[in-house]
Amino acid sequence: xxxxxxxxxxxxxxxxxxxxxxxxxxxxxxxxxxxxxxxxxxxxxxxxxxxxxxxxxxxxxxxxxxxxxxxxxxxxxxxxxxxxxxxxxxxxxxxxxxxxxxxxxxxxxxxxxxxxxxxxxxxxxxxxxxxxxxxxxxxxxxxxxxxxxxxxxxxxxxxxxxxxxxxxxxxxxxxxxxxxxxxxxxxxxxxxxxxxxxxxxxxxxxxxxxxxxxxxxxxxxxxxxxxxxxxxxxxxxxxxxxxxxxxxxxxxxxxxxxxxxxxxxxxxxxxxxxxxxxxxxxxxxxxxxxxxxxxxxxxxxxxxxxxxxxxxxxxxxxxxxxxxxxxxxxxxxxxxxxxxxxxxxxxxxxxxxxxxxxxxxxxxxxxxxxxxxxxxxxxxxxxxxxxxxxxxxxxxxxxxxxxxxxxxxxxx
Numbered sequence: 001x002x003x004x005x006x007x008x009x010x011x012x013x014x015x016x017x018x019x020x021x022x023x024x025x026x027x028x029x030x031x032x033x034x035x036x037x038x039x040x041x042x043x044x045x046x047x048x049x050x051x052x053x054x055x056x057x058x059x060x061x062x063x064x065x066x067x068x069x070x071x072x073x074x075x076x077x078x079x080x081x082x083x084x085x086x087x088x089x090x091x092x093x094x095x096x097x098x099x100x101x102x103x104x105x106x107x108x109x110x111x112x113x114x115x116x117x118x119x120x121x122x123x124x125x126x127x128x129x130x131x132x133x134x135x136x137x138x139x140x141x142x143x144x145x146x147x148x149x150x151x152x153x154x155x156x157x158x159x160x161x162x163x164x165x166x167x168x169x170x171x172x173x174x175x176x177x178x179x180x181x182x183x184x185x186x187x188x189x190x191x192x193x194x195x196x197x198x199x200x201x202x203x204x205x206x207x208x209x210x211x212x213x214x215x216x217x218x219x220x221x222x223x224x225x226x227x228x229x230x231x232x233x234x235x236x237x238x239x240x241x242x243x244x245x246x247x248x249x250x251x252x253x254x255x256x257x258x259x260x261x262x263x264x265x266x267x268x269x270x271x272x273x274x275x276x277x278x279x280x281x282x283x284x285x286x287x288x289x290x291x292x293x294x295x296x297x298x299x300x301x302x303x304x305x306x307x308x309x310x311x312x313x314x315x316x317x318x319x320x321x322x323x324x325x326x327x328x329x330x331x332x333x334x335x336x337x338x339x340x341x342x343x344x345x346x347x348x349x350x351x352x353x354x355x356x357x358x359x360x361x362x363x364x365x366x367x368x369x370x371x372x373x374x375x376x377x378x379x380x381x382x383x384x385x386x387x388x389x390x391x392x393x394x395x396x397x398x399x400x401x402x403x404x405x406x407x408x409x410x411x412x
Contacts (some may be wrong), residue, residue, distance in 0.1 A: 004365075004375055005197045009204060011211050012185035016369040017200045018192050018361075025096050025193025026362035028088025029107050029208075032186035032370055035082045036152045041166065044124075044159010045177050047080040048167055051124060052174065053087070054078070055116035058109040060102070062116060068102050076102075080157055082144075083300055084370065086363065093194045097203050100189075104207035107182065112171030121168045128158050135244045135411050136310060143246045143409050146234060147304055184211040190366035192358060233408040243316040244411040247323060248306030251400050254298040254371045260381070261388050261396045262296045262305070267350070268343050268393075269330065270294030270307060275346065277326045278307065286322065288315045300371060305400060313412060320408070327406075330397040335390040344386060351378045 007015040034046045055062045069076040074091030087106060091099045131137055141156045148154040159167075167173055189208060191200050231249055238244070252259045270278035270293045282289045292309040311319050335343070354360060355378045365375040 004377070005200075006369075006374075007197075007201050007204075009184065009208060011209065012183075013187050013189060013204070013208055013211060014369055014373065015189045015200065015204055016191070016365055016375050017195075017197050018365060018375070019195075019197070020193055020358070022194060022358065023092055024090055024358070025093040025099075025191065025195055026088060026090050026358060027096060027099050027103065027191045027193070028086060028189075028362065028366065029103055030084055030086045030088075030188045030190060030363075030366040030370055031107070031182055032084055033181035034080055034084050035155050035157045037083075037181050038152060038155065040152075040155070041163060042173070042177065043155045043163045044157075045163075045167055045174065046085050046181075047157050047159060048121075048124065048164060049110075049174050049178060050078045050080045050085050050087075051120050052112055052117050053106040053110040055120055056111050056113050057105045058111060059105060065102065065106070069099065072098065074099060082153055082157065084367065086366065088190075088362065090359065096191070096193070096195045096199065100203050100207055108208075108210060110175075110178075112174050114171065117168055117171070121164060124158065124164060125161055128161065131158060135238055135240045135242075136308075138238075139244050139246050139308065139409060139411060140306075142234075142236065143248065143306060143407070144304075146232060146409060147248070147250065147407050153299070153302075182211075184208070186370075187211070188366045188369045190362055190369065192362040192365065231405050231407040233410075235410045235412055238411040240411050242310040243313045244308075244310045245316060245319065245409070246306050246308050247320070247406055247408045248294075248304055249400060249402075249405045249407055251296055251303040251305045252298055253301050253303050256298070256303075258392075258396055258399075259298055259303075260385050261392050262298075262303075262400065264343065264347060264385055264388055265330065265393050265396055266294055266296040266305060267347050268335075269326065273346065273350070277329070278309075278323065281322050281326060282309065282319060286318070288312075288319050288322070316410065316412070324403065327397075327401040327403075331394070331401055334394050337390070340388075340390050340393075347385065348382055351382055354378070 004016065004018045038045050054065055069089055072091055072095045074089055074095065076089040078087045087103050089099045089103060145154040189204050251262050268277060270276045272293050278292045278294060282292050289309045289311050294305065294307045296305045297303055307323055309319055368375040
């Protein structure tokens with residue numbers, strides 16, 4: 001019997017609730033509105049809103065928002081991505097209704113007091129400078145800017161100083177943007193914890209029903225079209241002690257029938273374990289890097305993969321050559337049944353361990369619901385991964401790791 005329950009409010013907002021026996025409940029609202037939904041002159045708006053809804057609502061001051069949660073021993077947080085903005089909290093389950101009320105107040109009734117948002121603008125501008133001082137983080141933005149050039153996906157999540165100063169001039173800009181993009185059909189209420197589904201639905205109906213139903217024909221965002229032709233190489237002079245390097249290209253969107261194959265392939269290549277091919281080669285065999293990893297990032301209508309590493313400048317050519325060697329190996333050589341079994345066992349363990357993190361579970365459940373309208377538990381997903389064959393892995397490797405498609409970015 002499934003312990004995951006689904007419900008839709010009449011206005012289109014989706015609800016997903018997974019029951020646990022833990023005394024802690026995770027509750028949040030994920031909105032399908034992020035950087036890609038911004039115009040060029042409003043870049044940074046989604047992240048700006050994420051910050052500023054904490055600075056006061058129609059019924060709570062900034063101090064009261066914090067006191068409401070921390071006064072009951074809870075934690076409240078938020079984050080922005082290219083496609084989503086998420087507000088969530090963790091509290092004891094008997095405080096569920098209070099917590100959802102506060103989150104709904106922040107999402108539905110923020111005020112954007114000029115005095116408060118001016119202070120928060122300074123915080124965000126400082127965050128941008130901090131980010132610019134971290135090449136290991138900044139390179140991800142520059143890489144996305146390179147492969148998604150000409151699209152809103154290329155814009156940085158934090159925005160720019162120029163656009164943020166424009167956005168902060170009037171609360172009407174942020175409120176108007178929220179009214180346009182915080183649509184109930186693009187929102188998910190997610191709850192993970194020991195509360196009744198009846199209570200979840202009743203609280204959602206009370207707190208979130210005021211959201212307007214969807215408008216016919218409203219455009220959420222423009223679709224992305226992949227670039228045509230060869231990958232690019234760029235070199236940026238960042239005056240860093242190490243050479244920071246990223247290479248990658250397009251991959252599959254969320255829900256694509258090859259997405260899970262790419263997920264497994266990336267884990268074999270460099271998905272964060274010490275037995276990945278990149279780690280064994282560049283770290284263990286040759287000692288050229290301290291950390292190296294790869295990731296596959298599916299988005300709503302596209303996706304990409306990348307490899308990131310940092311090394312001494314004199315080793316950059318060797319590192320780049322070894323990365324391409326591992327990619328070629330996956331393109332040219334079919335995994336043996338023993339190699340595939342080892343990769344599957346490793347991934348199963350990683351998924352099981354990750355599933356012990358309830359915060360990650362809650363956020364993953366929300367994202368699955370937003371795009372799939374269904375939130376499978378990890379065992380259901382792994383059952384599909386187990387069906388992947390060595391030939392399918394090699395076919396995907398040849399498709400996404402083709403050398404002529406690869407983009408390369410260096411900080412030197």
